[in-house]
Amino acid sequence: MADITASMVKELRERTQAGMADCKNALKEADGDMAKAVEILQKKGILKGMSKQGKIAAEGAVSAAVSGNVGVALEFNCQTDFVARGDEFKGMLRELTNAALAHKPADVATLEAVSVEGRTFAERINDLTARSGEKHALRRVAVYEAGEGSLLHTYVHSNHRIAVLVELVSSNVGHEAVKEFAEDVALQIASMSPKYLLKSEVPTETVDKQREIFSAQMDQEDAAILAEPDAYLERVRLKVIEDAREAGTEVADPAAEAQRLVTEDAKFKASLEGFVRAADKLKARPAAVRAKILEGKVSKWLTEVVLVDQTSVKESDKTIAKIQSEVAARVPGTAVKRFVRFEVGEGIEKGPAKDFATEVAEMAAQAG
Secondary structure, eight states: OOOOOOOHHHHHHHHHHHHHHHHHHHHHHHTTTTTOOOOHHHHHHHHHHHHGTOOOOOOOEEEEETTTTEEEEEEEEEHHHHHHHHHHHHHHHHHHHHHHHHHHOOSHHHTOEETTEEEEEHHHHHHHHHHSSSEEEEEEEEEEEOOOOOEEEEEEESSSSSSEEEEEEOOOTTOOOHHHHHHHHHHHHHHHHSSSSSSGGOHHHHHHHHHHHHHHHHHHHHHHHHHHHHHHHHHHHHHHHHHHHHHHHOSSSSHHHHHHHHHHOOHHHHHHHHHHHHHHHHHHHHHHHHHHHHHHHHHHHHHHHGGSSSSSSSSTTSSHHHHHHHHHSSTTTOOEEEEEEEEETTOOOOOOOOOHHHHHHHHHHOOO
């Protein structure tokens, strides 16, 4: 049995942030082997943190950076904003970003497998989960390698919840107009969240699905318009009852009184007639007109999700395509090639919040 010195315990504690007693016991179990002791603590930490693996890590931070001809964007998650503001979390985010720039990983798994001083990022992220009691996860990473004639530009919002990486091509990437356009485009992407660069990139099935959604919404709106005359009569009937109650009287036939009001009272009559006209107009609407309205909604949606068709946030009277053509007239070949936008937690189903009593009960059960 190897002698376990105070300096060995101190070193293990500094490496793992585990408790002194846990470090001493791990070193005894490992017979003084530091690497094996780290592994023992890691396994124990993972075991204690296994209940966290099912938790939803929807908070965290994003980053984007460029080094030479390589640009990266990534999202690193935890469960609460409090942990995301901590130094350990921020430090890991920086390390992951730098490693992505250096190793140009094809995906999350490749970056997680990168080893630093004998430990992979996957292992170190598991350690963070075990130490903090919150699930940590590297969610996504994007890497762009720019060739000759390409310019990479990034934008990270001040709260580190939105990051953008964009690549432009140009005959002169050093031109100030090109650099300014890159900056404006990155801000546009951050602000307006386009999903595609060009309309031709939008999958047909995605357009069809959006058309279905708009059609269903139109059906609901149409049904509400057709039902509104009867709904209005019901509201008048309820008003008759309420007015009588407040006056301390009783109306023998509220429905008949409501019908009288919409027939004789000018205000009620005008309202009902307006609803009836709208319903009659809808009933007479040709199918071709409805189809045209539907396609108009789809077209408008495409201008919102396609970057070049969006209205510029900087110049509200121009589209990005128009601005791009103006820059290209000054610097030939200038165009947006591709982009990626990450926003913390987007697309993650967080699930219903638990009440305090439920959380206390769960903690008590785990403690038991």
